[in-house]
Amino acid sequence: xxxxxxxxxxxxxxxxxxxxxxxxxxxxxxxxxxxxxxxxxxxxxxxxxxxxxxxxxxxxxxxxxxxxxxxxxxxxxxxxxxxxxxxxxxxxxxxxxxxxxxxxxxxxxxxxxxxxxxxxxxxxxxxxxxxxxxxxxxxxxxxxxxxxxxxxxxxxxxxxxxxxxxxxxxxxxxxxxxxxxxxxxxxxxxxxxxxxxxxxxxxxxxxxxxxxxxxxxxxxxxxxxxxxxxxxxxxxxxxxxxxxxxxxxx
Amino acid sequence: xxxxxxxxxxxxxxxxxxxxxxxxxxxxxxxxxxxxxxxxxxxxxxxxxxxxxxxxxxxxxxxxxxxxxxxxxxxxxxxxxxxxxxxxxxxxxxxxxxxxxxxxxxxxxxxxxxxxxxxxxxxxxxxxxxxxxxxxxxxxxxxxxxxxxxxxxxxxxxxxxxxxxxxxxxxxxxxxxxxxxxxxxxxxxxxxxxxxxxxxxxxxxxxxxxxxxxxxxxxxxxxxxxxxxxxxxxxx
Numbered sequence: 001x002x003x004x005x006x007x008x009x010x011x012x013x014x015x016x017x018x019x020x021x022x023x024x025x026x027x028x029x030x031x032x033x034x035x036x037x038x039x040x041x042x043x044x045x046x047x048x049x050x051x052x053x054x055x056x057x058x059x060x061x062x063x064x065x066x067x068x069x070x071x072x073x074x075x076x077x078x079x080x081x082x083x084x085x086x087x088x089x090x091x092x093x094x095x096x097x098x099x100x101x102x103x104x105x106x107x108x109x110x111x112x113x114x115x116x117x118x119x120x121x122x123x124x125x126x127x128x129x130x131x132x133x134x135x136x137x138x139x140x141x142x143x144x145x146x147x148x149x150x151x152x153x154x155x156x157x158x159x160x161x162x163x164x165x166x167x168x169x170x171x172x173x174x175x176x177x178x179x180x181x182x183x184x185x186x187x188x189x190x191x192x193x194x195x196x197x198x199x200x201x202x203x204x205x206x207x208x209x210x211x212x213x214x215x216x217x218x219x220x221x222x223x224x225x226x227x228x229x230x231x232x233x234x235x236x237x238x239x240x241x242x243x244x245x246x247x248x249x250x
Numbered sequence: 251x252x253x254x255x256x257x258x259x260x261x262x263x264x265x266x267x268x269x270x271x272x273x274x275x276x277x278x279x280x281x282x283x284x285x286x287x288x289x290x291x292x293x294x295x296x297x298x299x300x301x302x303x304x305x306x307x308x309x310x311x312x313x314x315x316x317x318x319x320x321x322x323x324x325x326x327x328x329x330x331x332x333x334x335x336x337x338x339x340x341x342x343x344x345x346x347x348x349x350x351x352x353x354x355x356x357x358x359x360x361x362x363x364x365x366x367x368x369x370x371x372x373x374x375x376x377x378x379x380x381x382x383x384x385x386x387x388x389x390x391x392x393x394x395x396x397x398x399x400x401x402x403x404x405x406x407x408x409x410x411x412x413x414x415x416x417x418x419x420x421x422x423x424x425x426x427x428x429x430x431x432x433x434x435x436x437x438x439x440x441x442x443x444x445x446x447x448x449x450x451x452x453x454x455x456x457x458x459x460x461x462x463x464x465x466x467x468x469x470x471x472x473x474x475x476x477x478x479x480x481x482x483x484x485x486x
Contacts, residue, residue, distance in 0.1 A: 053385050071388040083382040087404055087481050096400075097390050128481045148390075 002065070004029040004184045005050065005152060010059035012045055019045040021209030022059070027152070030182040034195035035203045035212075038245060042210025043188045044080075047156045050186065051077045063152065076150035080157045082137040084129040084144075090116060091125035094144045101148065115143040118177060135166040142174070146181065155187040159194065168226055171197055175224050192241050196234060197224050204244040214244050269451040274458070277451040286440065291459065293435040294425060297353055301360025302421045306414060309365050313372025317406075318398060327373070334366040338424060342431050351432040356425065363424035364417045371417065375409030376402060408479040415471040422464045437463075 003026035012020040019042035027033055035043045048054040050061055052071035061068040063075070071077075084093050094112035103111065116125060119139040129137055138158060145153060158174075159167045175198050178185060189195050195202045196218055204214040219233055228234055251271070257263045258270035265273060281287035315322045316330075341362060349355040379402045387397040429438025437456050444452030476483070 051385075051389055053388060071391065073389075073391040075389065077386070077389040079382050079385065081380075081382050083380075083386045085383065085401070085404070087407075087479070100391070130481065130483070 003027060004031070004064065005186070006060075006062045006065075007046075007050070008060050010046070010049060010061065011057050012042070012049065012054070013057055018042075018209035020049075020056070021211050023210065023212055024059075025203060025212055025215070027184050027186055029184055031201065032178055032185045032187070032199045033201045033203060034187045034189055034199040035205055036189055036192055036195045036241060036245060037205035037210070038207050039190060041205045041207035043205050044156050045210070046205075047077075047154050047186065047188050051075055051154050053077075073148055074150055075152045075154055076145035076148065078138070078141050078145050078153065078155040078158045080160050082129070082134065082141065082161070084137055084140055086129050089126045089128055090121060090132065090140045093129070093140055094147050097144045097148045111147055112143075115147045116140070118146070118180075119143045119173060133166075135162050135170060138162065138170065139173070142177070146177070146183075150183070152184045152186070155185065157188055157190065160190075167191070167194065172226060174198060175222075179223055192238055192245070193229055195241070196220070196237055197226070197229065202237075202241060204241055206247075213247075214241075216241065266448060266450060269454060273451045274454050277449075277455045278459075281440075281452070281455065287459070290435060290437050290440050290456075291463070294429065294437045295463070297356040297428075297436065298360060298418075298421050298425045300353070301357040301425070302364060302418055304357060305361045305365040305368055305417075305421075309368035309372060310410070313369045313410075314376050314398075314403070316369065316373035317376025318402060323373070327370070330366050330369050334370065338363045339427055342427065345428075346432050351434075355432065356428045356436075359428035360421050360424045363427075364421050367420065368413060368417050371413035372406075372410050375406040375413055378409060379405045408475065408482055411471070411475045411478070415468060415475065418471065419464060419468060422460060422467075426460065 005027040007023060007025045010020050010023040011018070023046060025033075035046065037043050045054060049056050050068065052068050052075070084090075085096060088096060091109065091112045094115055095108050098108045098111060101108070113122070113125060116122060119142055121136060121139055121143065124132065124136065127136075129140070132140065138161075142158070159170050162170060171194050178198075187195070187198065192202075197220075199218055202216045202218060203212050204216070205211065206213045216237065218237065220228055220231070229238075254268070255271055258265065258268055259272075269277075278287070312326070316326055317323070338359060342359060345355050345358045345362075349358050383401050383405055384397060387401045392400065425436075426438040426441070429436040430442050433439035433442075437460055441453050441456045444450070444456065
């Protein structure tokens with residue numbers, strides 16, 4: 001199977017800091033892959049390059065065999081911070097992503113409402129970001145990223161700013177949405193549990209220079225449930241990832 | 251107010267230095283009835299409106315350009331920063347030379363006092379657009395022009411409005427400065443006349459009117475801003 005996204009020998013330095021050092025990885029169509037690593041290991045840089053927001057020093061990123069040269073609507077991005085436009089309501093924020101699509105006003109509105117409902121925000125269409133909790137804001141951002149149907153969803157610590165309970169809720173929601181709307185997902189996180197519960201594969205990244213140290217397949221069946229975190233398979237994978245994350249660079 | 255009444259009505263302070271509230275009130279009524287006050291006020295309001303609008307119309311696009319383009323910023327900002335520190339008051343004689351003593355000179359002084367400050371405040375407001383929102387625009391496939399109009403301008407609008415509100419306050423000061431020196435009408439002119447004839451009650455009356463006019467315009471802009479940027483108020 002040819003990969004959906006193919007990354008070869010990607011390197012990027014900021015001054016003396018080697019954020020990425022010859023990183024190679026493949027994402028297959030409709031696969032959910034997480035990258036875990038300690039903070040500052042260059043995983044956000046990796047995502048930013050795939051999104052087309054940052055330029056690499058060397059190496060290549062291709063989507064369906066076509067090199068990435070900049071941002072594009074084939075790749076939706078959910079950022080770490082809350083990036084809702086404060087002057088627009090929840091529904092208008094989703095519609096913001098649709099304004100150049102050949103849709104009628106009514107179609108735009110109904111698409112936005114449909115995706116808000118998908119993330120459990122029916123009834124909050126007219127709320128401004130200020131009136132929503134952090135978790136709800138991030139759900140609007142996810143709805144927005146899904147609304148224009150990108151083939152790839154890139155997420156940079158999407159739940160990093162949320163409290164533990166909300167995080168668990170959001171992970172379940174994200175898994176459910178992904179199981180319904182198959183698309184290729186790359187998620188950056190420092191939460192190992194989050195990576196395991198959501199992903200098909202977990203990539204472990206080392207720090208300075210940022211390299212992919214391990215590529216582990218998650219053996220848990222789907223649909224995934226929060227209760228799975230107590231299963232032996234889960235615990236075993238968890239501790240081996242934890243060990244890899246903290247192992248000093250070779 | 252109480253202190254003022256006590257000090258003046260008991261004769262503690264000579265009315266020449268500080269007239270009583272009653273005297274000021276009487277002066278207010280006289281000025282209103284003889285038509286001088288409405289004439290002065292409308293002359294001043296006209297000048298401030300014209301001078302401030304002229305400055306704003308020029309400062310908004312230039313400030314936005316400086317805030318969004320590194321090249322324009324490098325070319326203009328040092329210059330504007332430099333001019334900004336030149337005392338406008340010192341330019342009053344020169345502006346009379348350049349523009350005479352008519353309304354044009356008042357516009358010029360108000361323009362000089364507000365334009366440069368506005369440009370820098372607006373450029374700053376534009377620069378404060380969160381990086382994340384610009385990144386978002388890029389990932390949604392927007393071009394630079396669309397990012398500017400759909401994200402940057404909308405995001406910095408409340409801050410730009412604040413800059414205008416603050417500089418409008420300063421414009422009142424420059425108006426009075428201009429009218430104190432060379433004018434044949436206006437609130438500042440009447441204050442100069444009052445000074446010339448030791449009419450301290452006139453001076454106080456007009457100073458109070460200037461205060462009230464400034465306060466009213468500020469409150470109007472504040473209320474208007476709150477209406478336009480309702481989404482900013484937290485109501486969680």
